[in-house]
Amino acid sequence: MESLLSTKDLAVGYNRKILINGINISLEKGKILTLIGPNGAGKSTVLKTITRQLQSVSGNIFIGSQLINNIPGKDFARQTAVVLTERIHPELMTCAELVAMGRYPYTNIFGSLSEHDKSVVTSSLERVHALDLAEKDFSTLSDGQRQRIMLARAICQEPEIIVLDEPTAYLDIRYKIELLSILRDMTREQGTAVVMSLHEIDLAMKISDEILCLDGERITAYGSPDMIYSSHEIERLFDLQSGSYNLLFGSVELPKTEGKPEVFVIAGNGKGTPLFRKLQRQGIPFAAGILFENDVDCQTADVLSIEVVKTPAFHPISDDVIRKAAEIISGCRYVLDAGTDYGTFSRAKNILLDHAEKNGIPIMDKLKGTN
Amino acid sequence: MIEKQGRFVLVMAFLVFLLFAGLVINANTGTVSIPAADVFRMTFEGLRLHITDLFTAGKYKSELDSVINADTSSQILFRIRLPRVFLAALLGGALSVSGYLLQVFFRNPIAGPFVLGISSGAKMVVGIALIFLIPHSAVNGSFSLMIASFIGSLLITMLVLLFSQKVKSMSMLLVVGIMVGYICSAVTDFCITFANDHDVINLTNWSMGSFSGANWEQVRTALRICIPGFLASFLLSKPVSAYLLSEAYAASMGVPVKAFRIVLLLVSSMLSACVTAIAGPISFVGIAVPHIARILLKSSKPNNLIPTVFLSGAVFCIFCDLIARTLFSPVELKIGTVTSVFGAPIVIYLMIKRHSGEKK
Numbered sequence: 001m002e003s004l005l006s007t008k009d010l011a012v013g014y015n016r017k018i019l020i021n022g023i024n025i026s027l028e029k030g031k032i033l034t035l036i037g038p039n040g041a042g043k044s045t046v047l048k049t050i051t052r053q054l055q056s057v058s059g060n061i062f063i064g065s066q067l068i069n070n071i072p073g074k075d076f077a078r079q080t081a082v083v084l085t086e087r088i089h090p091e092l093m094t095c096a097e098l099v100a101m102g103r104y105p106y107t108n109i110f111g112s113l114s115e116h117d118k119s120v121v122t123s124s125l126e127r128v129h130a131l132d133l134a135e136k137d138f139s140t141l142s143d144g145q146r147q148r149i150m151l152a153r154a155i156c157q158e159p160e161i162i163v164l165d166e167p168t169a170y171l172d173i174r175y176k177i178e179l180l181s182i183l184r185d186m187t188r189e190q191g192t193a194v195v196m197s198l199h200e201i202d203l204a205m206k207i208s209d210e211i212l213c214l215d216g217e218r219i220t221a222y223g224s225p226d227m228i229y230s231s232h233e234i235e236r237l238f239d240l241q242s243g244s245y246n247l248l249f250g251s252v253e254l255p256k257t258e259g260k261p262e263v264f265v266i267a268g269n270g271k272g273t274p275l276f277r278k279l280q281r282q283g284i285p286f287a288a289g290i291l292f293e294n295d296v297d298c299q300t301a302d303v304l305s306i307e308v309v310k311t312p313a314f315h316p317i318s319d320d321v322i323r324k325a326a327e328i329i330s331g332c333r334y335v336l337d338a339g340t341d342y343g344t345f346s347r348a349k350n351i352l353l354d355h356a357e358k359n360g361i362p363i364m365d366k367l368k369g370t371n
Numbered sequence: 372m373i374e375k376q377g378r379f380v381l382v383m384a385f386l387v388f389l390l391f392a393g394l395v396i397n398a399n400t401g402t403v404s405i406p407a408a409d410v411f412r413m414t415f416e417g418l419r420l421h422i423t424d425l426f427t428a429g430k431y432k433s434e435l436d437s438v439i440n441a442d443t444s445s446q447i448l449f450r451i452r453l454p455r456v457f458l459a460a461l462l463g464g465a466l467s468v469s470g471y472l473l474q475v476f477f478r479n480p481i482a483g484p485f486v487l488g489i490s491s492g493a494k495m496v497v498g499i500a501l502i503f504l505i506p507h508s509a510v511n512g513s514f515s516l517m518i519a520s521f522i523g524s525l526l527i528t529m530l531v532l533l534f535s536q537k538v539k540s541m542s543m544l545l546v547v548g549i550m551v552g553y554i555c556s557a558v559t560d561f562c563i564t565f566a567n568d569h570d571v572i573n574l575t576n577w578s579m580g581s582f583s584g585a586n587w588e589q590v591r592t593a594l595r596i597c598i599p600g601f602l603a604s605f606l607l608s609k610p611v612s613a614y615l616l617s618e619a620y621a622a623s624m625g626v627p628v629k630a631f632r633i634v635l636l637l638v639s640s641m642l643s644a645c646v647t648a649i650a651g652p653i654s655f656v657g658i659a660v661p662h663i664a665r666i667l668l669k670s671s672k673p674n675n676l677i678p679t680v681f682l683s684g685a686v687f688c689i690f691c692d693l694i695a696r697t698l699f700s701p702v703e704l705k706i707g708t709v710t711s712v713f714g715a716p717i718v719i720y721l722m723i724k725r726h727s728g729e730k731k
Contacts, residue, residue, distance in 0.1 A: 051623060052622075053619055053622060053623070073625040073626075073627060074625040076625065077623065077624050077625035080623070081623065082619075082620070082623045084617070084619055084620065084623075086617055086619065088616045088617050088620065090615050090616060090671065091480075091665070091671050092665060092668075092669060092670050092671040093615070093670075093671055093672075097670075097672065098616070101612065101613060101616060101620075101624070102624075104609070104613055104624035104625060104626075105624060105625045107609070109606065109609060110608070110609060110674055111608070111609035111612060111674060157624070
C-alpha cells in the first residue's frame with residue numbers, strides 16, 4: 001500500500017539547530033502513529049514540522065508523492081488538520097460555529113456554508129458524540145467536551161491526516177479512553193491516518209499501529225507496539241527500573257523495599273498483590289510464594305518482593321519448591337496468609353503453615369496498620 | 372444558526388433605525404431648532420438636486436445653491452449640521468472597526484487606538500508636521516495631515532507590537548500603551564514649546580478632538596478612506612474568524628498568517644489615522660463599541676460583527692456628538708469628554724470580568 005505520509009532523513013529543530021535527525025517514517029491510510037518519549041523529547045517539534053508550523057532543518061516530508069513545502073496552503077489544509085495543545089478562548093462562539101471553522105479551506109471568500117458544509121459539520125459532531133453540544137457556547141464546556149469539539153473541528157476539515165499533540169492531556173481517564181476510541185473508529189471507518197503524541201504509554205501500546213520512540217536526541221525505536229514491547233525500549237527510554245512498569249497491563253509499581261525479607265507472604269490468585277503494595281508502602285522487605293507463573297500475583301511479586309518462589313502453571317507443586325519456600329520462611333519473622341485456598345495449592349500451603357508453627361514463626365491473616 | 376442570523380438582521384434594523392433617528396435629531400437640535408419636517412423636506416430636496424446635478428454635469432448647480440441658501444435654517448442645516456452628523460457617523464464607524472481589528476490582532480479585548488497610544492502617536496506626528504513642515508511647504512494641508520497621521524499611527528502600532536511580544540498579559544499591554552501615549556504627548560508638548568502661536572492654536576483646536584467645523588470636503592475625504600477600509604475589513608472577516616481560534620490554528624487552515632497580520636494592521640491604522648487626522652484623537656470609542664456590538668449580537672462571528680460594529684460606532688458617535696454640543700449649549704464639550712464617560716466604564720468592567728476569569 002502506498003504510504004500517505006512519509007519522511008526521508010528528516011531533521012527537526014529550532015533556529016536551524018538540529019534537535020532530532022534521521023527521522024524516516026511512513027504511514028498508510030487508516031493507521032495510527034504515536035510518538036512517545038519523556039518530556040522534552042521533541043515530540044511536539046516533530047509534529048509541528050510535519051504540519052508546517054515549523055520549518056524542517058533538513059530532509060523531506062511527503063504527502064503521497066508530493067513534498068509538503070510545494071503544496072499550497074489551502075490544499076495542505078484539505079490534507080492535514082491539527083488538534084493542538086494550546087487552549088483556545090474564543091468568546092461567544094457555539095460549538096457548531098467552531099466546528100464549522102473546519103470548513104475554512106472549502107468555503108468562499110465570505111466563509112458562507114453550503115448545505116454540504118453544514119452536513120459535514122453535523123456528521124463531524126456526530127463522530128465525536130457531541131451533537132447535543134452543537135448550540136452550546138464553547139467557553140462553558142468541560143475539558144473533555146472541549147477536546148472532542150476540537151477533534152470534531154479537525155474532522156470537519158475532511159483531511160487525510162489528523163495530527164494531534166497530546167490530545168489526552170487535561171483529560172480524566174474516562175475521556176482519554178473515549179477520545180482514543182473515537183480516533184480508532186475514525187481511522188477504521190474513514191481511512192484517516194492519525195499522527196499523535198501521547199504521554200500514556202500503556203494507551204499508546206493499545207491504540208497505535210506504529211510507535212516512534214524519541215529521547216530528545218534521536219529516534220530510539222520505530223515499529224509496531226509488539227516490536228517495541230519485546231525490545232524493552234520503553235524501560236530504557238524512560239529510565240525505568242526493570243519491571244516496575246508493566247507494559248502488558250500498563251500498571252506501575254513503586255520501587256521495592258530492599259533488604260532481608262522480614263515477612264513471607266503466602267499468596268496467589270491475585271490476593272497477594274494488595275498485601276505486597278501495603279508492605280511496600282510500609283517499607284517492609286518481603287518474600288512471596290508459592291506462585292504459579294501465570295498468576296497476576298507473580299507479576300507484581302516479581303517487581304515488589306525480594307524473593308519469589310515460583311512454580312510452573314498447570315502443574316502440581318513439587319516437593320522441591322515447597323522445601324525452598326520453607327527455607328525462606330525459616331529466615332522470616334512473620335508469615336502472612338493472604339487467604340488463597342484451592343486444589344493442590346492448599347496442600348502446599350498447609351505444609352508451609354505447619355513448618356512455620358513448628359519453628360515458632362507467628363502467622364497472621366491480615367496486615368496490621370503499622371509494624 | 373438560523374436563529375442567530377435572525378438576530379443579526381434584527382440588530383442591524385435596530386441600528387439603522389437609531390442611525391436614522393440620530394441623523395434627524397442631530398439635524399434639528401441646536402441653538403436654532405429646525406422642525407423635523409423641514410429637515411426631511413430640505414434634505415430630500417438637496418439630495419435630489421445634488422444627484423440630478425451630478426448626472427447632468429452641473430446644470431442644476433444654481434438650483435441646488437438656491438435650496439442651500441434659501442434661509443438661515445437651510446444654511447445651518449446644509450453647511451453645519453448635515454456635514455457634521457455625517458462626519459461623526461462615518462468616523463465613529465471607522466474608529467470602532469479600527470479598534471475591533473486591533474482587538475483581534477492583539478487577542479486583547481481592551482485594545483483600541485486610543486489606549487494603545489496609537490492616537491497619541493498620530494497626534495505627535497501631525498503636531499510635528501503642523502509646526503515644522505506644513506508652514507514651509509506648498510502641499511495641500513488636509514492631505515499631508517492625513518499622511519502624517521497615518522505614519523504616526525503605524526509607527527506606534529509597530530512599537531506596541533514590539534512590546535506585545537515581551538508582555539503577554541493583557542493589562543501590561545494596556546500600561547505599555549498608556550506610557551507610549553504619554554511619551555508621544557510629551558514630544559508633542561515639547562514641539563509646542565518651540566512653535567509660534569499661530570500653529571499652536573491650530574494644533575490645540577485639532578487635538579481637542581471634535582467634529583465641530585466639519586465641512587463637506589472632510590466628509591468626502593472620510594468617505595474615500597473609510598468606505599474602502601470598511602470593505603477591506605469585511606473581506607477580512609473569514610481569516611479573522613480563523614484567527615480568533617489562534618494563530619497556529621489559522622495557519623493550519625490555510626490562512627497566510629504573516630500577510631494577514633500585516634493587512635490587518637494596515638487597515639486598522641488607515642482607519643484610525645483617517646479619524647485622527649480629521650477629528651483629532653477620540654478616546655474609548657475603539658474599545659467600547661466592539662463590545663457593545665458583541666453584546667447586542669451575542670455572537671462574535673466576524674462577518675456579522677464587523678457591519679454591526681461599524682453601525683454601532685456610527686450611532687454611538689452621533690449621539691455622543693449630540694450630547695457634546697447641546698448639553699451645555701452654547702458651550703461645546705470635547706467629543707472625547709463624552710465618549711470617555713460612556714467608554715471608560717466599559718473598559719473597567721472588562722478588566723474586572725477578565726481578572727476574575729483569570730483567577731478561575
